Amino acid sequence: MTQTFLLDGREVPFRDGQTIMEAAAAAGVYIPHLCHHPEFKPHGSCKLCTVDIDGRRGAACTNRAVAGVRVQSETAELNADRLTLVQMLFVEGNHICPSCEKSGNCQLQAVAYRLGMTTPHFSHFYPLRDVDASHPDVLLERNRCILCELCVRASRDADGKNVFAVGGRGIRARLIVNAASGRLADTDLAADDRAVQVCPTGALLRKRQGFAVPIGRRLFDLQPIDAVGPGQESGGEG
Amino acid sequence: MAPPKLRLATCSLAGCFGCHMSFLDMDEKLFELVERVEFDRSPFTDIKHCGPCDVGLVEGGVCNAENVHVLQEFRRNCRVLVAVGACAITGGIPALRNNVDLWDCFQEVYHYGVGVERGQIPNDPELPLPFDKVHPIYEVVRIDYFLPGCPPPAEAFFRLLSDLAAGRRPELPAGAIRYD
Numbered sequence: 001m002t003q004t005f006l007l008d009g010r011e012v013p014f015r016d017g018q019t020i021m022e023a024a025a026a027a028g029v030y031i032p033h034l035c036h037h038p039e040f041k042p043h044g045s046c047k048l049c050t051v052d053i054d055g056r057r058g059a060a061c062t063n064r065a066v067a068g069v070r071v072q073s074e075t076a077e078l079n080a081d082r083l084t085l086v087q088m089l090f091v092e093g094n095h096i097c098p099s100c101e102k103s104g105n106c107q108l109q110a111v112a113y114r115l116g117m118t119t120p121h122f123s124h125f126y127p128l129r130d131v132d133a134s135h136p137d138v139l140l141e142r143n144r145c146i147l148c149e150l151c152v153r154a155s156r157d158a159d160g161k162n163v164f165a166v167g168g169r170g171i172r173a174r175l176i177v178n179a180a181s182g183r184l185a186d187t188d189l190a191a192d193d194r195a196v197q198v199c200p201t202g203a204l205l206r207k208r209q210g211f212a213v214p215i216g217r218r219l220f221d222l223q224p225i226d227a228v229g230p231g232q233e234s235g236g237e238g
Numbered sequence: 239m240a241p242p243k244l245r246l247a248t249c250s251l252a253g254c255f256g257c258h259m260s261f262l263d264m265d266e267k268l269f270e271l272v273e274r275v276e277f278d279r280s281p282f283t284d285i286k287h288c289g290p291c292d293v294g295l296v297e298g299g300v301c302n303a304e305n306v307h308v309l310q311e312f313r314r315n316c317r318v319l320v321a322v323g324a325c326a327i328t329g330g331i332p333a334l335r336n337n338v339d340l341w342d343c344f345q346e347v348y349h350y351g352v353g354v355e356r357g358q359i360p361n362d363p364e365l366p367l368p369f370d371k372v373h374p375i376y377e378v379v380r381i382d383y384f385l386p387g388c389p390p391p392a393e394a395f396f397r398l399l400s401d402l403a404a405g406r407r408p409e410l411p412a413g414a415i416r417y418d
Contacts (some may be wrong), residue, residue, distance in 0.1 A: 098324050098388035099331055099418035118384035119327050123377050126336040137250050215418055
């Protein structure tokens with residue numbers, strides 16, 4: 001017998017061991033997320049996928065589906081909290097969309113569109129962050145990094161290279177490069193590594209193809225993020 | 239009798255006037271708009287100071303002391319103040335200089351820039367004092383509505399002003415939110 005749980009009143013089937021996020025994705029239901037990618041181990045850090053599970057809140061990407069539970073995701077309250085989280089991500093970094101090669105293919109931007117963000121609301125930090133342009137084929141733009149650790153996971157688990165890590169804590173946390181010099185050029189990172197492809201923002205970019213697809217004809221210019229299949233959100237090359 | 243016209247002021251602070259150009263891009267709808275709207279202070283009228291207005295549209299962020307004075311004049315005089323475009327809302331392209339020390343920035347532009355000869359940093363007392371960082375306008379005054387986009391499309395301006403002229407709360411159409 002197939003087990004099911006209720007997601008926003010709709011019955012969603014799941015297999016043993018599946019998370020709420022995985023079961024929802026398999027059923028074609030979108031739950032907002034940034035640090036989740038179906039190919040990689042859940043991280044549970046961005047908190048955008050927080051849902052109400054029988055009255056308690058938890059991340060849909062880390063909580064297993066349980067038969068019969070009632071999960072609420074598309075509520076005004078949860079979406080208001082998601083909007084606040086996204087607004088905080090925008091002011092913590094330097095996300096200047098009109099100057100970014102990734103604009104239109106950026107998941108941070110696309111999630112903000114879906115949540116109806118018209119203003120970042122909070123005071124901007126305008127932090128000083130380093131750009132690493134040392135690698136011949138890849139640019140590391142820390143101003144746009146949201147610390148989702150997808151590149152950390154992809155480099156370690158898919159590429160077998162372990163190029164990235166997050167150093168520091170709290171507001172001082174930053175993406176670091178595992179080389180004695182700290183420079184991307186001194187690692188074995190290659191342009192077609194998964195680590196480069198999975199970046200949800202414009203923090204990791206392949207060089208020399210920034211505007212291969214013009215603004216206005218990019219992934220999220222043509223469809224909202226909830227219409228793009230799971231794992232396909234980072235499909236657009238910035 | 240026709241309802242009184244909406245009195246509208248517009249300005250560009252640390253912006254590129256691209257939002258104003260986009261406003262004008264509504265083309266023949268401008269004829270429809272002037273039936274409902276009349277302009278106060280604006281680059282379109284060249285009126286230098288703002289009187290009491292129903293709506294103020296502010297393009298651009300705040301990068302110097304004069305920007306703040308203009309912004310405060312708009313807030314004092316406009317019943318509804320709207321932040322228009324990426325720069326007013328996030329600082330935008332001018333905020334790219336926030337990562338550069340202001341002195342270094344001036345040196346680069348006025349002394350070492352490509353093609354600069356016998357450069358000097360302008361210091362006329364009439365020039366407004368530049369800030370070390372560019373800020374969005376909502377960090378300085380209260381803002382009622384936000385019109386995102388770089389620039390917001392002409393349709394978004396038309397719809398905003400139509401809604402306000404009709405006494406409706408302005409709503410952005412679904413899919414109209416863009417930051418680029």
